[in-house]
Amino acid sequence: MATIQWFPGHMAKARRQVVExxxxxxxxxxxxxxxxxxxxxxxxxxxxxxQKPRVIILNKxxxxxATVTKEWMDYFKQTNRAVVEVNAQAGVGLKDxxxxxKRLLDxxxxxxxxxxxxxRAIRALIVGIPNVGxxxxxxxxxxxxxxxxxxxxxxxxxxxxxxxxxELELLDTPGILWPKFEDEQVGYKLAVSGAIKDTILxxxxxxxxxxxxxxxxxxxxxxxxxxxxxxxxxxxxLFDEIGKRRGALMGGGIVDYDKVxxxxxxxxxxxxxxxxxxxxxxxx
Ligand code: G4P
Numbered sequence: 001m002a003t004i005q006w007f008p009g010h011m012a013k014a015r016r017q018v019v020e021x022x023x024x025x026x027x028x029x030x031x032x033x034x035x036x037x038x039x040x041x042x043x044x045x046x047x048x049x050x051q052k053p054r055v056i057i058l059n060k061x062x063x064x065x066a067t068v069t070k071e072w073m074d075y076f077k078q079t080n081r082a083v084v085e086v087n088a089q090a091g092v093g094l095k096d097x098x099x100x101x102k103r104l105l106d107x108x109x110x111x112x113x114x115x116x117x118x119x120r121a122i123r124a125l126i127v128g129i130p131n132v133g134x135x136x137x138x139x140x141x142x143x144x145x146x147x148x149x150x151x152x153x154x155x156x157x158x159x160x161x162x163x164x165x166x167e168l169e170l171l172d173t174p175g176i177l178w179p180k181f182e183d184e185q186v187g188y189k190l191a192v193s194g195a196i197k198d199t200i201l202x203x204x205x206x207x208x209x210x211x212x213x214x215x216x217x218x219x220x221x222x223x224x225x226x227x228x229x230x231x232x233x234x235x236x237x238l239f240d241e242i243g244k245r246r247g248a249l250m251g252g253g254i255v256d257y258d259k260v261x262x263x264x265x266x267x268x269x270x271x272x273x274x275x276x277x278x279x280x281x282x283x284x
Pocket of ligand 1: 086
């Protein structure tokens, strides 16, 4: 997993790099994690990309709770956003990205055609926080179509464009932006989803957050997975029960809370607790 320590200097540089690339493209693909579409956005994205047309891509839809993803799709549509759900790993939903782009740029390209400009492919840039699946999506779209097109006016460095059929050209390097850190809840959601490393926050705190979340939102799955007849209100007791059932013990039969934390987080990330979403539009 990529870990980036974000300092103000890095943020400014990341932002500059995205702004620089905006000059080359028609449309931005804002990639977020479908399980936490708000928490996995860059906090300054609107300001950074300004008026540039944008498609919000809810990636890892295969891991998210389908009912909640539907709510998010409706939510973004109601706020007049172009939104698609995708599983970049399996290549599901890629056509929707292209058709949404064409819809958004129809007017611009029609105007250009009226002025006699020859039709050309839509140029796009993928942006998102680390680990939302930017490289996976680029590779999926690219297949073997990476084309070196050399310098374009206004850029000193050669930009690699990836041809996706005849209709789309994608910049081969995505814009990597920082996640939201200010809010503790957001930090925990990012940690549980695997977007930030467990070492940034305390491992047991992340597991406490995850277990409380499952208890409130997916109690049956929690009981099922760890063979609990009921979920104890006391979190230490919950750790103890899981630890004993799963053999996460230290010498002398004492439950090892770090081991329990690790196994719970691993279970969530590998979908052994099913498809889970960590936030819904009604909270926003
Ligand atoms: P990034 O460029 O935005 O940093 O993300 P990257 O593509 O490296 O993806 C981060 C992780 O998310 C990878 O897993 C990748 O396989 C996984 N991923 C990306 N898109 C999807 C998706 O739509 N569904 C699912 N289920 N997973 C997705 P990893 O464990 O870090 O690496 P690896 O096991 O693929 O090697």
